[in-house]
Structures are given as structure tokens and as C-alpha cells.
Amino acid sequence: MRITVLGGCGAWPLRGEACSGFLVELDGFRLVVDVGYGTMPRLPSPDIDAVIVSHGHPDHCADLNPLLRARVLRAEPAPPLPVFAPGGALDAVLALDRPGMLDSGLDLHEFVPGDRFEAGPFRVETALLPHWVPNAGLRISAGGQVLAYTGDCGPSPEVARLARDADVFLAEASHLDDVPKEAVGFLSSATIAGGEAAQAAAGHLVLTHLFAETPPEEAAEAARSRFDGEVTVARSGLVLRL
Template sequence: MRRLTVLGTCGAWPEAGRSASGFLLEYDGFRLVLDLGYATFPRLAAHCPVDRLDAVVITHEHPDHCADLSTLSRARYFAAERGPRLPLYCTPGVLTRVQAMEPTEDLHEVFEAHPLPATHTVGPFHLEALPLPHHVPHAGLRLTAPGLTLAYSGDAGPAPARPQLAADADLFIAGATLQPPSPPDPDHHLLHTTEAATCATRAGARRLLLTHFWPGTDRTRATTDARTHFPGEVLAAEEGMVLPL
């Protein structure tokens, strides 16, 4: 079974009934989490027992992408059988940020940390993480395995490396924080919907999944605008959405 389950879709903070950034990627029995922002953990637990996770990847230290790593650490730390440490691939600052919420439990007892940006083998995946511009150190992700290439921009702005990240991807998960009539961010810290779509076209991606919506965003308009710049399938991420891969 190869599928992506959307755990959360909001940037900054979650709207009522929604969660911040998070995804569960399943590939032939291997379970990988991409980001765990506010309120994503209950949705993760509904789809996968926490002791069945194989790895976690966090793009950066902003809490709308990593806050529920604290919840996952508690669920594993206080489990009747803790089991081996869970591989965690993350940028500098993530462990420090989350550890600040856990003053008595050492995260290193739960997680085996590996640095990003870097290249790693993660189960069946070749993980290539490239630095992308944002307010804090940020890694864009490219995951390849036999028959599948998935790219994830996280919360970063436009950069020359982005088309490389999404080149020929079967699915490109792209932040769509800024919407028309708002102009693109001149500081290149955030991605505009049209920039995400244009990047997907240049990269030759097959499908585009828009996510990281600012609370209150008109998601239908976001997909409509993206379709004018990308000829492939465009989807707006929704909590609980399951995409076969």
C-alpha cells in the first residue's frame, strides 16, 4: 500500500476543526511522518499506532510544523514498552524548540536525531533535503523510492533549488500561504499560489497538492488560480484526505 494521508493543512495556526502542517506517508508497510504541527497528533494516532511509526521528518522549527512532536515524544516516552528510539530527521533548532516544552523528559531517549539539510537513506526512501529560504533554517524534501518520487516544499519561499526538488515528482506538496490579490513575498520567505504552480510546471511534476493555507483562505480560489499556471491535477489539501500513490 502506497498512500499519503493529510493530517493538517493550516499555516501559522489551525482553523476550527483543522490542524497545522502534517502528513503520513506509507510505502509498502513503511510509515513516515512529514511535519507534526499543532493538533496533528490525534489525527496521526487515528491512522497509525504510534509504536508502528518508522521515522519522522521535520522541515523546520516553527511550531505549526513541529509542536506535536512533543505529543509524540510523550506517547512513546510513557508507553508501557518504549521500544527503540525513533529516527528523527530535522533542521537545527527543532529539538531545542520542542525540548523547551519537555523540561523533565529527554527527547534523545525517544528520538535518534539526524541533521537536515542532508542526504539520508530512510527505510525504502532516498531522502534529499535542500535548504530553502524562510525565517529560520528550513529544509525542502525530496523522497524517492522505486516507482515513487514525492517532493515537499514545507513553508519556504521561492528559490532556484525548488524546481530541482520537485523535478519529475509524482506528487509535489507545496505551500500556498499567499493568495491573490496579495503579491508574492518580496523577501522570499513564503510561497505564493502562482509561484507554487509555476514551479510545478517547470519541474515537470505530475500532481500538485496545495497546503499550508493561511486561516481564512478561499481554497477553491487557490486551486483555480493554480490551474492557470499548472496543466496537471491540482488539489487543495484537506484534513483526512488520502491520496493513493
């Protein structure tokens, strides 16, 4: 399994970066997990095989629109793209164009967090994690390898369960240590992510969705205060090989 970080910014993309998006490849199958602002131009090609969206906030799904446009509006349109998302999560982004314009390019599979499904060679287990909108945490496995991903969420016992013994644990770490009062229960921090990685006995913790004011180096150190394993901060272009 090969994982390429398309973007790891939280809320909006910083200069030269992109928001949440991850290209996961195995045996020629190309799965994209989240397609936030600025991720689509970082794909090697729009000819991917499937997309999973964790939740409906635009920093996780906005670039589904240009991705579908690139597949539908070219001289030889691509086949419908299987897209898996919680029910209703994509209503806003799919409404950006005139009704029906992109229908031929989309094969939408809506799921309820807690469902399991397959996407090519990948087995996907989902869980409802706490956020302002329904958010699906993901456990993606194939060939004995496991990638876990929180989307955006506050603390929950489900996080450690999804990430149990994961080779790579992609964890939202919007904040450094303390989460502001208005976001407690809905967002996480690098310190919290480190504790969850330790509880899950994950192999490699990758911090993602850092807000602009969260220093990456300090975030990594905060996570290491709770977790003895490898810690990396997600940046566009980072490649992880399992």
C-alpha cells in the same frame, strides 16, 4: 506509496483541521513528514517508524512533543524514534519537558539542508529553501515514485529542481496570488506554486499551508492558471495513492 494528509493549515489550525503533517507509507514503513499543531491525534497510532521535520516553526513540529510522550510514558515504551531535522530546529519543542524526560524515545539525526539520507525504504534529498529560519525542501523517492515538499519558502530555482517530474508536489501556498511585502521571499502563493509545478513538470500539485483567509477553491483556480496538471488542496484526511 500512500500519502495521508494529517493537516494542511498554515500558522494555526482551523476548527476541525490541523497544521502541516503528512503520513507517507510504503511496504509497512510509516514515515511522518512534519508534525504541526493537531497532527499527532490524527495518526492511526503513535507507533510510526520515522519523522522528518522541514524546519523549526511550531506549526511544523509542535506535535513532536505529544508524539514522544505517547511513546515514552506508556506502560511498554516504544523504541527510540528516528527523527531527522535541520540542526537546532527542534531545540524549543524538545525543551518543553524536564531535561532527559523524553531522551529514551528519541534518536535525533540533525542534518544540513543539502544533505541526503535514507529513512527506511525512502531516499531523501534535501535543499535549503528561503524562509525566516533554515528550511529544508524534501525530495522523497522509493520504488520509482517521488514526493516533493517545500516546507515553507519563498521562490527559488531549487524548488523546481527538487520537484522535477515528481508524482506528487506538496507546495506551500500561504497566500492566493500576491505575497505581502513583509513576507516576500519567505512565503509563497498558489499562483507561484502553480508556476513552479509547471516548470518542474510535476504530476499532481497539492497546495498546503493555506492561511485562514486564503479560500481553498480560489487557491486551486489560481494554481491552475499556471499549471495544466491535477491540482488539489490539502485537507486533513485526504489520501493520495501513487
